[in-house]
Amino acid sequence: MFDNLSDKLESVFKKLRGQGVMTEDNIKDALREVRLALLEADVNFKVVKDFVENVRLKAVGTEVMQSLAPGQQVVRIVHDELITLMGGDQDNNLDLAAKPPVVLMLVGLQGAGKTTTCGKLGSWLRKQKRRPLLVPADVYRPAAIEQLKTVGRQLNIDVFDSQTGQEPVDICSAAVRFAELNGFDTVLLDTAGRHQIDDFLMNELERIKAAAQPREILFVADAMTGQEAVTVAGGFNDRLGITGVILSKLDGDAKGGAALSIKAVTGAPVKFVGLGEKLDALEVFHPDRLVSRILGMGDVLTLVEKAQSALDEKETARLTQKLKKNQFDLEDFLAQLQQIKKLGSLESIMGMIPGMGKMVKQMQGAQPSEKEMKRIEAIIRSMTPAERADHGIINGSRRLRIAKGSGTTVQEINLLLKRFTEAQKMMKQLTKLGPKNLMKGMGGLPGLGNLGGLGKGMFPFGR
Template sequence: MFDNLTDKFDAVFKKLSGKGRLTESHVDEAMREVRLVLLEADVNFKVVKDFVAAVRERAVGTDVLKSLTPAQQVIKIVRDELGRLMGEGDNAALDLAAQPPVPIMLCGLQGAGKTTTCGKLALQLRRDKRDPLLVPADIYRPAAIEQLKTLGRQLGVAVFDTQPGDDPVSICEQAREFARLNGHDTLILDTAGRLHIDSELMDELGRINDALQPREILFVADAMTGQDAVNVVKSFDEKLDITGVVLTKLDGDARGGAALSVRAVTGKPIKFVGMGEKMDALEVFHPDRMAQRILGMGDVLSLIEKAEAAIDKDDAARMEKKMRKEGFTLETFRDQLQMVKKMGSMESLMKMIPGAGKAMKKAGGMQLPDKELKRIEAIIGSMTPAERNNHKMINGSRRLRIAKGSGTRIQDVNQLLKRFTEAQKMMKKMQKMGPKGLKGLMGGGGNGLPF
């Protein structure tokens, strides 16, 4: 979503970097451009005005203008102010400190992704050692009830047996009693949405709120709707006093106005963001990290957290033991690729590495990382176990067979084997040099990666 915003910020900062020592007029010129960038991204006008004023006030200070690297100082100020704008310092954690079962109510307009978000949230809570119960309370859309039941089966999460035509408040009360009797500590209420806000919808949500007193009321907003999402959040908040916002479809191609406006306009924190269709594509929202992503600085902390969540320690230990015993083979390389894929798309992971996103854009016509990895996996998958463990035995006829089996060209197989041979040499050097070897290789002018 923020690619366009990142490019435009980058262009503004490049101009500043070429100025040498900055003057107030340079800062004013940059702030005019930043203002246009944010307005084009559909950020609320008042939010833009306050943001630009705050950045300018800090940027024209003596410490910045007399600094040896004033442009870098301005970038740091913009990063800090973006983080503040999106709620840096807010507590994004869910408040579940109550007698179980703890109700969490999700509300919002139809089509924003509430039902899918319920499934994603249930999966995240289960990873946090909680036992959630999904409650389909949208009786006006039978497909939503079936969708939630299907998600529950896929995730192994219990779903209350709602029937179309039941009263939504009674459904939620009965689900609470069912959860109490069956040991579920959290209720996730999937309430009805409309294509527009109406009094009937609000009254129903109000009755559910009065009956269950949810610990958290999360408004699910479609980030693709820009400032409209912010206005709808305000309307729901006036009726329900929501506790936080979940922004969905943040991996889309919208301009990002909702993400940058909602906290400043409503005063409500963004607690989660949806970054894809998969059930594990729900991230806790960190304003400071998102500010770094917007400015193209990467997000290493989120990358580490993704790795810790996706890669099982026992699997990693087995992989290490296998590599020590058999060496770095195409078999172990394929295992590593499959382990990395659990963390998400390579394209999204690359954007979390500082500088990698810009490098990908400069590369122009290079294959997208995910397409490249699929091709590599297909080639390795077309080899026999013996060939994967000893690539030197792959002669001309074998290469032809592998290319046909993977739907690629012989040149692609040759290129993979050539790169893999180089990678093997690199791994041997690293083993000989010990822990300092990796640091030396990574700093040797390239990116240190074989592929």
């Protein structure tokens, strides 16, 4: 989403770093380009004006002018101000400390993704050892209630049994009482939306707020709608007093201005971001991490957290041992692919590693695609256990059978096996580095290292 903004800011910073002496004139020129970059990213005009002025006041200080690396100092100021702009100085944690059940009320326009987000938030809460209850309170949109029930079944999370003929306020009140009697410590209210703000909707939401006494009112905003999301958030805030924002579809190709503007306009911090359609694709929002990614500095902390939550430590240790003993086979490679897929797309993973974001852009078409990985999986799954353990037994007739079973060609089977043989030789050399340097030589991250070492050799298609 922030690729264009990242490119423009990087261009500005490159010029700044080349400045031996920083003057008010070249700071002014740089900030003009920063201003244009933010406006082109659809950041609110007033927010941009205040942001640039804050940076200017700090950048023309004596500390910057006399610095040995004034350009770097300005970059640091922009970095810090962007974090502040997005609420880095404000607590963005959910308030769950009240006596249970804690009520969380989700509001927003129709189409923003409230119902799916309700399920995602329930899944996140369960990982925090809480027992959530999902409450479908949208009786107007066709199939809205059934949609949340379906999401609940997929996640194995309880959903309150409401009906379209009921009053939304009655549904929410009854759900809170049900939660009290049945040991649910968190209640998530999925309220009705509209295509635009109207008094009927707002009056209903105000009555739900009065009846259910929510601890948090979370505005779900579609990040793809840009400044419209910010305007609508302001309208909901005026009537309801929202306590936080959840930005959905942040993985889309919009300009990203809503993410940078919404806290400054509403005063409510962004608490979560949705980064995909999967029901576990919800992350706690960390302004400092997003700014680091925008400025091309990576986001190692998020990558480590993803790895810790997604990767199987025992499986990773087992595969590492097989690597050390030079026993890594196609069955092991398939298991490693399954682990890596849990972390998200390879492009998103590489974007979190400092310095790799720009390389990903330069390698467009060179890094393995999701389609390519699925094709490799299909090939390996079409092999027998004996063939996966020892690919040397795969003769011509076996290759033809595997190709038919996987929907590929014999040539692709040949290329995969050739590359795997080359990769095994490479890994054998890596093991000579010793245990301490093994992972460093293969990429540096447990669970990612194996793929890093195999990447060039193991993804033969589309080259």
